[in-house]
Amino acid sequence: MRITELAVATGVPAATVKYYVREGLLPAGTRVSDNRTDYDDEHVRRVRLIRALIDVGRLPVARAREVLAVLDDDVEARHVNRVFAVAQRVLTPGPPAADAPPADALARVDRASADAGWCVLEGHAGRAQAARAVDAFARSGHPVGDDYLARYSAAAAIQAEADLDAVRGRPDRTAMAELMVVGTVLGDELAAGLRRVAQATASMPARATTGGAA
Amino acid sequence: MRITELAVATGVPAATVKYYVREGLLPAGTRVSDNRTDYDDEHVRRVRLIRALIDVGRLPVARAREVLAVLDDDVEARHVNRVFAVAQRVLTPGPPAADAPPADALARVDRASADAGWCVLEGHAGRAQAARAVDAFARSGHPVGDDYLARYSAAAAIQAEADLDAVRGRPDRTAMAELMVVGTVLGDELAAGLRRVAQATASMPARATTGGAA
Numbered sequence: 084m085r086i087t088e089l090a091v092a093t094g095v096p097a098a099t100v101k102y103y104v105r106e107g108l109l110p111a112g113t114r115v116s117d118n119r120t121d122y123d124d125e126h127v128r129r130v131r132l133i134r135a136l137i138d139v140g141r142l143p144v145a146r147a148r149e150v151l152a153v154l155d156d157d158v159e160a161r162h163v164n165r166v167f168a169v170a171q172r173v174l175t176p177g178p179p180a181a182d183a184p185p186a187d188a189l190a191r192v193d194r195a196s197a198d199a200g201w202c203v204l205e206g207h208a209g210r211a212q213a214a215r216a217v218d219a220f221a222r223s224g225h226p227v228g229d230d231y232l233a234r235y236s237a238a239a240a241i242q243a244e245a246d247l248d249a250v251r252g253r254p255d256r257t258a259m260a261e262l263m264v265v266g267t268v269l270g271d272e273l274a275a276g277l278r279r280v281a282q283a284t285a286s287m288p289a290r291a292t293t294g295g296a297a
Numbered sequence: 298m299r300i301t302e303l304a305v306a307t308g309v310p311a312a313t314v315k316y317y318v319r320e321g322l323l324p325a326g327t328r329v330s331d332n333r334t335d336y337d338d339e340h341v342r343r344v345r346l347i348r349a350l351i352d353v354g355r356l357p358v359a360r361a362r363e364v365l366a367v368l369d370d371d372v373e374a375r376h377v378n379r380v381f382a383v384a385q386r387v388l389t390p391g392p393p394a395a396d397a398p399p400a401d402a403l404a405r406v407d408r409a410s411a412d413a414g415w416c417v418l419e420g421h422a423g424r425a426q427a428a429r430a431v432d433a434f435a436r437s438g439h440p441v442g443d444d445y446l447a448r449y450s451a452a453a454a455i456q457a458e459a460d461l462d463a464v465r466g467r468p469d470r471t472a473m474a475e476l477m478v479v480g481t482v483l484g485d486e487l488a489a490g491l492r493r494v495a496q497a498t499a500s501m502p503a504r505a506t507t508g509g510a511a
Contacts (some may be wrong), residue, residue, distance in 0.1 A: 094436075128438055135437035167500045171493045192490075201498040209493025216487035222308075223349035223483070224342055225476045227463065234459035235484075236491055238452035243495030245448035249441065250500075262439045267496075269437070270449075271489045273430035276406075277450055278484065279385045279423025281457035284415040286381045286464075 086112070089122045093130040100130060106144050108133050108151060132261055140268030142174070149173050154260050166260045170267045175208035184214035191217055195232040199240055246270060300326070303336040307344040314344060320358050322347050322365060346475055354482030356388070363387050368474050380474045384481045389422035398428035405431055409446040413454055460484060 090097045103109035109129050112120035129151075136147045153169045183189075192214045193203045204210060220227045246266050253259045304311045317323035323343050326334035343365075350361045367383045397403075406427045407417045418424060434441045460480050467473045 131437050135433045138433065140433075167496055171497065175489070175493060192494075195491075196494055199495070201494055202501065204494065204497055207494060207497060209490045209497065211490070213487050213490025213494065216483045216490060219349045219352065219354075219483050219486075220479065223345050223475070223479045225463075225467070225472070225479055227487075231459050231463055234455055235487055236495070238455040238459075239488065239491035239495040241448055241452040241455070242492050243499045245445050245452075246492075246496055247499045249439075249445055253439070258439070261437070265434065265437045265439055267493075269430045269433050270492065271485075272433075273427050273441075273446075273449055274453065274488060274492065275389070275485045276423045276425070276427025276430060277409075277453035278456050278460075278488070279389060279481075280406075280410055280415055280418065280421060280427065281413070281450070281453040282381055282460055282481075283385065283418055283421060283423065285457045285461045287416065 084122050086120060086122060089126055089130065092127050093134070095130050095134060103130065103133055106148065108144065108148055128261075132265065135265050136268060140174070140265075140272070142268065146173055150264050154257070154264060166263045167267075170264045172208050174264075174267045175212050184211055185218050188214040188218035188221070191229075191232065195229070195236045198233060199236040201236075242270065242274060298336050300334060300336060303340055303344065306341050307348070309344050309348060317344065317347055321362055322358065346479065349479050350482060354388070354479075354486070356482065360387055364478050368471070368478060380477045381481075384478045386422045388478075388481045389426050398425055399432050402428040402432035402435070405443075405446065409443070409450045412447060413450040415450075456484065456488060 084092070086097045086100055089095075089100055093100075100109065104111050109126065112122040112126065115121050133147060133151070136142045136150060137144070140147075142150070150170060150173050153166060153173075189210065192210055196203050196210070217227060217232070246263075249266065250259050250262050253262050298306070300311045300314055303309075303314055307314075314323065318325050323340065326336040326340065329335050347361060347365070350356045350364060351358070354361075356364070364384060364387050367380060367387075403424065406424055410417050410424070431441060431446070460477075463480065464473050464476050467476050
């Protein structure tokens with residue numbers, strides 16, 4: 084297909100498609116004549132993936148390029164857990180690893196992880212992210228209890244199993260790897276949105292007054 | 298206490314404390330002489346709250362100011378669900394409300410919410426955020442199933458109940474309102490981190506090979 088057809092198929096303007104090619108996010112089309120370049124279904128698929136990462140995932144172009152490079156690496160992409168690991172590293176916000184969270188916050192996350200039956204992964208980006216949040220709760224004057232961590236861990240286990248089942252349900256390795264990357268970013272957004280809807284319902288006056296210690 | 302003591306108590310440099318005052322995030326101290334201004338425990342508390350929002354929540358200063366204004370409004374802060382509503386509006390990323398998500402994605406989120414027993418809230422920021430994620434999954438070529446949405450909703454319900462219980466356990470209205478604001482931001486970070494740890498464990502080779510359709 085021509086670039087104009089690719090633009091229609093994806094809803095992405097031709098100028099933006101060209102920008103993705105220049106930035107190394109999208110492979111160039113096949114030059115068939117001086118004024119015509121051909122694109123195929125793989126381009127449609129890739130442009131959609133890029134949009135998901137950049138528009139909804141709000142990734143900078145450089146980060147999107149890094150994530151896409153993992154998908155394009157045949158050796159890496161063959162291992163589900165490696166793709167997850169790289170996607171998580173690239174797609175987990177936070178300061179550089181040198182700026183480690185305090186040991187006591189890490190210990191609390193590790194304990195909650197052990198209670199949930201998870202492996203404790205030294206240097207894992209998600210572990211550090213969770214520990215930074217635990218530390219920030221405490222420093223804000225509102226430390227979270229062990230019960231709170233256990234309930235959040237239970238929620239995370241449900242999400243992770245749903246994520247893995249969705250990945251396993253994809254037809255091929257490329258689709259599985261793509262969904263891991265897309266799901267890492269979009270799952271955060273979906274989870275945050277649903278959590279807010281659930282909070283809004285739970286905090287309705289009629290229910291708040293039936294609550295406990297307040 | 299003097300500004301240097303406030304700095305020690307909070308771990309925030311005196312110059313940054315002064316910056317917070319200039320930016321309207323922190324009430325000025327009490328001028329007791331030409332070269333001395335006094336700060337109290339409320340300042341310590343507020344500086345910690347500001348840090349949580351800006352450092353871990355990664356809020357721009359203008360957004361942090363907007364959130365803090367809700368806490369400072371006595372009428373608003375008295376109503377748990379109103380504080381939640383404002384915190385959610387300010388602390389939910391996304392395009393302006395005019396740029397509404399597609400109707401079919403909203404309908405899917407509403408159906409999942411109804412199945413979870415939640416009220417469907419017209420114009421709710423979390424509903425729009427979840428719908429944008431559902432739409433982006435579909436546009437990336439990896440639409441999520443109803444089962445996936447149901448499981449993510451179940452996780453969100455667990456989180457929201459934990460959030461509300463924590464809020465109800467705080468000793469006074471101010472602390473409750475503070476925790477709602479802090480928890481909206483930090484809960485996202487905690488949830489995202491734990492979800493990644495859970496994913497990493499679930500995707501370990503030994504477990505991945507025991508999985509289903511892949």
